[in-house]
Amino acid sequence: MSTSTTSAPPGSTDQPPARAAPLGGKRAPTRRAWRRALRRDWQLYSLAILPLLFFLVFRYLPMIGNVIAFRRFEPGGSIFGEEWVGLRYVRMFLSDPTFWQVFRNTLWLGGLTLVFCFPIPIVLALLLNEVRRRSLKRFVQSVSYLPHFLSIVIVAGITMQMLASDGPVNHVLGLLGHDPVRFIQEPGWFRTVYVGSEIWQTAGWGTILYLAALTTIDEDLYEAARIDGAGRLRQIWHVTLPGIRPTMITLLILNVGTFMAVGFEKVLLLYNPLTYPTADVISTYVYRSGVESNSFSYAAAIGLFEAVIGLVLITSANTLSRRTVGTSLW
Numbered sequence: 001m002s003t004s005t006t007s008a009p010p011g012s013t014d015q016p017p018a019r020a021a022p023l024g025g026k027r028a029p030t031r032r033a034w035r036r037a038l039r040r041d042w043q044l045y046s047l048a049i050l051p052l053l054f055f056l057v058f059r060y061l062p063m064i065g066n067v068i069a070f071r072r073f074e075p076g077g078s079i080f081g082e083e084w085v086g087l088r089y090v091r092m093f094l095s096d097p098t099f100w101q102v103f104r105n106t107l108w109l110g111g112l113t114l115v116f117c118f119p120i121p122i123v124l125a126l127l128l129n130e131v132r133r134r135s136l137k138r139f140v141q142s143v144s145y146l147p148h149f150l151s152i153v154i155v156a157g158i159t160m161q162m163l164a165s166d167g168p169v170n171h172v173l174g175l176l177g178h179d180p181v182r183f184i185q186e187p188g189w190f191r192t193v194y195v196g197s198e199i200w201q202t203a204g205w206g207t208i209l210y211l212a213a214l215t216t217i218d219e220d221l222y223e224a225a226r227i228d229g230a231g232r233l234r235q236i237w238h239v240t241l242p243g244i245r246p247t248m249i250t251l252l253i254l255n256v257g258t259f260m261a262v263g264f265e266k267v268l269l270l271y272n273p274l275t276y277p278t279a280d281v282i283s284t285y286v287y288r289s290g291v292e293s294n295s296f297s298y299a300a301a302i303g304l305f306e307a308v309i310g311l312v313l314i315t316s317a318n319t320l321s322r323r324t325v326g327t328s329l330w
Helices: 027-040 042-046 049-070 088-094 097-117 119-130 134-149 152-162 168-175 187-214 219-227 232-243 245-257 264-270 273-279 282-292 296-324
Strands: none
Touching (some): 027 042, 088 296, 097 245, 119 134, 152 187, 152 264, 187 264, 232 245, 245 296, 264 282
16 A cells, blocks of 8 residues: 655745735724824824814703703703703693694795705806806806805895885885785795795805706716717706706705705794794794793704704705615715
8 A cells, every 4th residue: 555645836835824904904004094184184184173172062062951941940050950850841842832833834834945945046046057158147147146146135125124014015016006915024924034035045056066966967968968969958957957866865855954944044033923923933042042032942843853853854855866866975
């Protein structure tokens, strides 16, 4: 009996099995690369210090104050409340008929703002994209986004002067044989006035974002559509709208996230006790409860409830967008 052995080829040596890399092996090169980038571009990174400080001081640190929604707070006492009361203030506003009235008003104003103010910049951007005369296009752009640079106080003042009983709008109605309409004092007109002023102020500025997105669409896609016999409407439907869809989805998610935070400043400047039935929203109700009535814990509980709803809305919208169209914020 003989046994055969296989010899290694000349010049070859046996190598020990390779060891697995340590878990932290990839972290060290990453940290070194990050440090090199920081030393190389420290001027650029330093520009982010002030924005980060702003969000830290004015956005994150105030969140600690939400604890007074569960504690009894008295002016002049501890900033974190005097004693723990649990969900007392939550039960108070859930059983308050006034809260549910302002909650419905918030849903109405938020829904109308989303339905009318979101698509109008898209339509305006598509119309401006079809304008071939640059002078006319620039003029329309300048006129449309100029109201964005006006303060809320000026916008509210212009709105109230235009719709006053002796204002230009009622003057035109008088020339047409109609009686003057009290737009500012009638509860039924407040939502129309608010949404109309919001469209006038924000439509032009939102158009800029969509016009910038339109510049990223490949012109070859339009050429291919024309070769296939597509007209202007077909090109808009099959080329333009899909090209700006990521921008549309991103802005829609952001708008849904601020759905409950209806413009506090403009509502506060436009409404009055006569229009409370349709104009009073959660933010103004919180302002009156906290600042005017000194019920800070009650106002904090309502504000926390509004923030939770906003978080749920933006998270749901982001998840739905990611699963349906594949575009999301995170």
